[in-house]
Amino acid sequence: MDFLHCFFCIFWITNLLASINQYHIAVCSASDFPNPINVTKHFSFPDFSFTNNPRLVHDVKLLGSAKFSNQKGALQIPNESQDTDIRHQAGRGIYSFPIRLLDPNTKTPASFETTFSFQFSNSTINQTDYGGSGLTFIIVPDEFTVGRSGPWLGMLNDACENDYKAVAIEFDTRMNPEFGDPNDNHVGINLGTIVSTKTINVSGVGVSLKDGFVHHAWITYDGPNKRLDIRLGLPNQEVYPSKPIFSESIDLFPYLNEYMFVGFSASTGNHTQIHNILSWNFTSTSQAFLRFPSTETCQGKILLQNSNTEEEPAKKSSKDKTPHSFLIFVAVVALVLAALIAFYFINKYRRNAAKSKNSLDTEIRRPTPPNKPRRFSFSEFSSATRSFSEIELLGGDSRGEYYRGKLSNGSNVAVKRFSAQFLNTHGSDRKRLLKEIKTICQARHPNLLPVKGWCQDNNEILVAYEFVHNGSLDKWLFGAGVLPWTRRFKVIKDVADGLNFLHTKQLAHKNLKCSSVFLDVSFRAVLGDFGFVLLGAESKQFESIVCHGADVFEFGVLVLEVIAGRRRVEGEIEELKAEEKNLLDFAWNLHETNEKARLVDRRMGALINLEHANRVLEIGLLCTLNENKGRPSMEEVVGFLLNMDKPIPKLPATRPVALFPYNSANTGLCNTYSCTFK
Structure with missing residues (x-):
């Protein structure tokens, strides 16, 4: 045959x-x-009510804290009905279909014109915190990224690298000197960064963006001539202004892909307001060539x-x-x-x-459901990450490096490539490593980061996780933004739920730290970057006992980091005294002097419930007790966090002397293993 x-x-x-x-x-x-021809795209939303726009949910994609208000006929950010606390929220409303905004052959940007009306109104929930943060008209490369809250206007987040192509016209109502804002009433032009390339003080044209009136904006861009024109109407007047507030030459080519998504983003910080987009028209014209x-x-x-x-x-x-x-x-x-x-x-x-043939290297390939974890070939992961390009590198640790990738089915993933040094040093554990990877693949829980698949090929072992665009917890805790206490407490509960689920399944995380906790679009915490194997543990039963105790200990340290808003070891902050640089030691010292409130991150403002935070801090310290001297299980920890009125065991007056002192600078599992038997 x-x-x-x-x-x-x-x-x-x-x-x-x-x-x-x-x-x-x-x-x-x-x-x-x-011969050039013109390709034109046009859409119009006279309002955002379902009555007049039955296809609204198909044509506009909502991300983060955003909703359609049928009563107002508006696209609203944030979603006031979703959460009683609308501080530190971010959302987007994006036209669902990509727009051609660049001819790659001639490198000529498309011409476009957009008109929209908007209104900033006070929240009915928080009347005292009015005034932040602002709204942007955005052009972005994808329809799934949500930017950071606060001064970031929902435009960018920490997952967006320096080469992230984005264009935004911001209507900013907060003054952030670190971003070069001239005042709290300006329009800015942002090209791939939150720092505006150009700013216009609109107070000079008789406009106050946060006066509660309806405002109209006209943005026009002449692609061939590379000229941007912005006009802003007077309050409650839809008359086309004769004079623009900005009209200059700006080349958008470096910040555009051939196809982009257009829409709006907005955010709140410690102060809140509701950003309403009441109408929107958009038209673009790009050149194409036929023979x-x-x-x-x-x-x-x-x-x-x-x-x-x-x-x-x-x-x-x-x-x-x-x-x-x-x-x-x-x-x-x-x-x-x-x-x-x-x-x-x-x-x-x-x-x-x-x-x-041998059973390890040749698994039978059977058709699998699209979302079911499966084995990938090395070439599939290599293609997804552009041959593990440095551009796609997200970070790494002693075990390997993470790369951002996109699979052939369109799924965005983070691929961990275990280092050759790690695999060669512990080569005898490869079979066990693969077995644990497959076991974790089967674990399903809202607070566990889904594993999309793995690869064992060409002497390499790789794992692919679902990509989380809000990034890891450490970037939010120790970065420029400030997470409010309500979100921090929710992160702590989410992590506890995820760990408890693993322990009930006789599994363990084995690598718990802030960089292993990720925040999804709704800021739910999910556990990823599993440790998989505990080096040096020969018995499965022995390893299970060790790792459960180690997870609880690391959870306690993570709780302290979340409450304090600082890393477990701060060697670079000169203002801290020597005894304050080790967070765990400092927390126990404050407990001994009954000054635990000093550990709470003051950047969260005065709205934090100190009594509430103090109880959570004590739960964290309980988790760092000796294994045989009162350290709780994760099931007990979840019970403490679920019922805040439930009494918790009393902490000892002084920290018990550890047989093996814990070194917070080292987050490795071998080190954690030692502290399990203190």
Whole structure:
């Protein structure tokens, strides 16, 4: 049968080559001079009510804290009905379909014009915290990223790198000197960064963005001439302004992909307001090029350039027929030989492969559901991460590095590539490592980061997690923004629920730290970056006991980091005294002097419930007790956090002396293992 298949392939290829020869002559009759045409995209939302726009939910995608208000006919950010506390919220409303905004051949941006009306209103929930943060009209490369809250206006987050292509026109109602804001009433032009390239003080044109009135904005961009024009109408007047507030040359080419998404983003910080988009019109025009047939063939055109007579082209074209036929004959002979040689080696390879199979390296590939974790090939992960390009590098640790990737089915993933040093040092654990990876793949819980698949190929082991665009917890705790106490407490409860689920399944995380906790679009905490194996543990039962205790200890340290808003070891902050730089030691010292309130992150403001935070801090300290001297299980911890009125065990007056002092600078599992048996 293989020989018959080979014969038919040769016959098909022969006919294909003959067809290609004729097709070459036909295609060459197309003109080499393209003609530009205009590609126009237009959509309009007179309002955002479902009555007038039955396809609204299909045409506009809501992300984060955003909603449609049918009563107001508005797109609202944040979603006031979703949460009683609308501080530190961010959301987006994006047109669901990509818009062509760049011709990659000529590198010419498209021309576009957008008009929208908006209104900033006070929250009905928090009347005293009015005034933040602002709204942007955005052009972004995807329709799933949500930016940070507060001064970031929901435009960018820590997952957006320096080369993140984005354009925003911000209508800012908070003054942030660190971002170069001139006042709390300005329009800014942001190109790939939250820091505005240009700012316009709109107080000078008689406009106050937070006066509660309806405002109208017109933004026009002339792509070929690279000129941006922004006009802002007077309150409650839809009259087109005769004079723009900004009109200058700006090249958007470096900040655009061929296809982009357009929409709005907004955010709140410690102060709140509701950002309402009441209407929206958008039109874009980009150039594309088509080739039209010509009566003159490419072949004849070339011959005319090399001859002064009308007869020579015909002679030369007739002579050219022989080489084409000869080349086809040579190609067919070469293909026949190649097919026969390939047939021989394929049969030989099959015989050898059947003898040398082993169960570890050759798993049977069966069709799997699209969302079910599966084994990938090394080439699939390599293609997803652009051959593990440095551009896609997210970070790493002693065990390996993380790369951002996109699978062939469109799923965004974070691929961990275990280092050769780690695998070679502990090569005997490879089978166990793969077994644990597959076990974690089967674990499903709202507070566990889904594992999309794994790879064991070319002496490499890789794991792919679902990509979380809000990034890891450490970037939010120790970065420029400030998480409010309500969100921090929810993170602590989410992490506890995730760990408790793992422990009930006789599993463990084995690598718990702030960089292993991720925040999804709704700021729910999910556990990822599992440790998988505990080095040096020979017994499965022994490892389970060790790792559960270690997870509880690391959870206690993580609780202290979340409450204090600082890392477990701060070697770079000169203002801290030597005894304050180790967070765990400092927390116990404050407990001994009954000054635990000093540990609470004061950046959260005065709205934090200190009694509430103090109880959670004590739960964290309980988790760092000696294993046989009162350290609770995760099931008990979840009970303490679920019922805040439930009494908790009393902490000892002083910290028990540890047999093996805990070194917070090292988050490795071997170190945690030692503290389990203090």
